[in-house]
Amino acid sequence: xxxxxxxxxxxxxxxxxxxxxxxxxxxxxxxxxxxxxxxxxxxxxxxxxxxxxxxxxxxxxxxxxxxxxxxxxxxxxxxxxxxxxxxxxxxxxxxxxxxxxxxxxxxxxxxxxxxxxxxxxxxxxxxxxxxxxxxxxxxxxxxxxxxxxx
Amino acid sequence: xxxxxxxxxxxxxxxxxxxxxxxxxxxxxxxxxxxxxxxxxxxxxxxxxxxxxxxxxxxxxxxxxxxxxxxxxxxxxxxx
Numbered sequence: 001x002x003x004x005x006x007x008x009x010x011x012x013x014x015x016x017x018x019x020x021x022x023x024x025x026x027x028x029x030x031x032x033x034x035x036x037x038x039x040x041x042x043x044x045x046x047x048x049x050x051x052x053x054x055x056x057x058x059x060x061x062x063x064x065x066x067x068x069x070x071x072x073x074x075x076x077x078x079x080x081x082x083x084x085x086x087x088x089x090x091x092x093x094x095x096x097x098x099x100x101x102x103x104x105x106x107x108x109x110x111x112x113x114x115x116x117x118x119x120x121x122x123x124x125x126x127x128x129x130x131x132x133x134x135x136x137x138x139x140x141x142x143x144x145x146x147x148x149x150x
Numbered sequence: 151x152x153x154x155x156x157x158x159x160x161x162x163x164x165x166x167x168x169x170x171x172x173x174x175x176x177x178x179x180x181x182x183x184x185x186x187x188x189x190x191x192x193x194x195x196x197x198x199x200x201x202x203x204x205x206x207x208x209x210x211x212x213x214x215x216x217x218x219x220x221x222x223x224x225x226x227x228x229x230x
Contacts, residue, residue: 005152008190012160015183028182031160035186038153038193042200049204050189053211057182064218065175 007034007135026142028058030135154194160187174221178214185210 011034014027032054040047161184168180189207192199 005156008153008156008160012156012163012183016163031183031186035190038190039203042193042197046200046204050207053204053207054182054186057211057214060215060218061178061182064222065179 004034004037007037023142025062026138029138032058151194153190157187157189157191157194160184161191174217174224178218178221181210181214181217185214 007030011027011030015024015031018024018027032051036047036051039050164180164183164187168177168184171177171180185207188210189203192203192206
């Protein structure tokens with residue numbers, strides 16, 4: 001639970017203090033992710049509902065701000081879509097890789113498997129794993145998009 | 151408990167930023183965080199809130215989209 005609080009705090013203070021539009025949108029996504037994880041602990045159905053509503057709203061907000069927004073909010077839609085693809089592909093690949101490493105059925109890898117990876121295989125640490133992967137992907141997305149913007 | 155405090159902080163600071171801003175786009179963006187803060191607070195106070203939280207959230211998002219559309223319309227009229 002502590003790490004979800006950490007994600008929430010990080011996302012919020014990122015949005016509050018970073019002026020770059022790319023990082024601002026990244027941390028916006030982070031706040032959404034942390035809220036979804038809070039809901040995940042109660043019900044996956046609720047988490048999916050929250051993610052869908054807020055995801056659609058964020059997309060609409062981003063599109064509108066890009067069309068009408070001031071120069072400080074303007075980020076190229078093309079670079080945004082490309083960045084989003086990087087986030088999805090990287091988080092998916094990282095998630096699958098770590099999940100596979102943690103599977104007890106892979107006996108060859110078992111001597112190298114730390115305890116937390118076994119927890120991942122049991123499904124207990126999956127939200128934690130997902131959030132770490134998404135956080136890493138968001139960081140890469142922010143760095144790539146920010147560099148292209150300059 | 152920390153989530154509850156964070157939820158309260160998010161709600162109040164987002165509300166403050168929305169109130170001091172004159173831009174409708176900022177309002178729409180701050181309200182997004184306000185709903186998320188409310189959801190986190192609600193979930194911490196009442197863990198069995200469940201479907202009601204989703205109903206509140208959906209209503210909030212509809213209000214946010216309405217704000218956004220109204221702002222787009224107002225900016226269009228101002229441009230004309």
